[in-house]
Amino acid sequence: MSEPLFEVEDLHVALPDPNNTKLFGPTPMIGILHGVNLRIEEGTVVGVVGESGSGKSTLGRTLVRLIEPVRGTIRFSGNDITHTDERLLRPLRRDLQVIFQDPLSALNPRLTIGTIIGRPLMLHRLAAGRKDARRQAEAALEMVGLPTAFASRYPHELSGGQRQRVGIARAIATRPRFVLADEIVSGLDVSSQAQILALLDRLRNELGLTIVFISHDLSVVRRLCDRVVVLRRGEVLENRPTGPLFDHPEHPYTAELKAAIPLPEVDEGWLDAAR
Numbered sequence: 001m002s003e004p005l006f007e008v009e010d011l012h013v014a015l016p017d018p019n020n021t022k023l024f025g026p027t028p029m030i031g032i033l034h035g036v037n038l039r040i041e042e043g044t045v046v047g048v049v050g051e052s053g054s055g056k057s058t059l060g061r062t063l064v065r066l067i068e069p070v071r072g073t074i075r076f077s078g079n080d081i082t083h084t085d086e087r088l089l090r091p092l093r094r095d096l097q098v099i100f101q102d103p104l105s106a107l108n109p110r111l112t113i114g115t116i117i118g119r120p121l122m123l124h125r126l127a128a129g130r131k132d133a134r135r136q137a138e139a140a141l142e143m144v145g146l147p148t149a150f151a152s153r154y155p156h157e158l159s160g161g162q163r164q165r166v167g168i169a170r171a172i173a174t175r176p177r178f179v180l181a182d183e184i185v186s187g188l189d190v191s192s193q194a195q196i197l198a199l200l201d202r203l204r205n206e207l208g209l210t211i212v213f214i215s216h217d218l219s220v221v222r223r224l225c226d227r228v229v230v231l232r233r234g235e236v237l238e239n240r241p242t243g244p245l246f247d248h249p250e251h252p253y254t255a256e257l258k259a260a261i262p263l264p265e266v267d268e269g270w271l272d273a274a275r
């Protein structure tokens with residue numbers, strides 16, 4: 001078997017308990033992930049599903065090391081990044097990008113789109129200067145189907161779907177190997193959702209991206225993802241290829257999730273239609 005892009009063993013994550021704040025002494029922590037094991041093969045799209053509060057976002061954020069685990073191991077491309085400090089993580093950050101749920105709050109309202117996309121390129125020294133960063137930002141805008149003139153605009157001048165395209169452009173501009181997409185279509189209308197998902201599918205093929213796709217919408221996960229990880233209360237219940245998982249859920253909880261969100265009957269080819 002080839003080396004996975006991510007290999008996660010016995011991952012335990014705890015976060016500060018918001019209901020138990022103390023002024024003195026150690027911050028009380030609450031366990032969120034309990035012994036998660038996961039392999040993510042390069043070039044695959046892995047869906048993470050589970051009810052609200054099951055730990056989906058926490059898992060995604062821990063993979064890209066926005067959160068440091070308390071126990072376990074995270075290997076990225078064979079390197080142990082479990083406790084790597086931020087300074088040493090910096091070169092890796094270009095490879096680990098995130099697209100957030102709410103593009104309006106994720107994009108700095110005072111910066112132009114060109115600067116928003118170009119800044120990480122300057123930061124990672126992937127651009128030879130401001131002009132080159134601008135040129136690369138425009139190329140990224142083209143890749144996500146937006147006019148290059150948008151580089152001079154500000155986030156509030158764009159629609160929700162366009163802003164999410166900018167979020168994607170920023171994420172892919174550094175040519176990352178991995179993208180975390182956390183509920184990236186949940187704030188959008190149905191037609192913008194389909195377009196964004198088709199875009200993600202195209203970019204995944206064109207750029208060979210590996211994606212962790214977190215979503216409440218199982219019908220979307222079923223169509224976009226190669227594998228699905230089912231989380232419940234911070235534990236992985238199932239982790240299997242998409243088709244078999246939906247056709248024959250092994251765990252009653254997966255069957256419940258499937259039943260709770262009825263799948264539309266005829267919409268095969270929606271990705272093509274949205275392109």
Ligand SMILES: Nc1ncnc2c1ncn2[C@@H]1O[C@H](COP(=O)(O)OP(=O)(O)OP(=O)(O)O)[C@@H](O)[C@H]1O
Nearest residue numbers: 015016017018032051052053054055056057058059
């Ligand atoms: N910064 C934080 N500090 C403390 N607890 C947190 C923090 N973020 C999340 N939690 C708690 O961790 C648990 C898991 O949250 P997480 O956001 O990972 O779940 P989720 O499955 O992504 O949920 P949702 O689908 O609602 O986004 C929840 O109980 C949540 O209240």
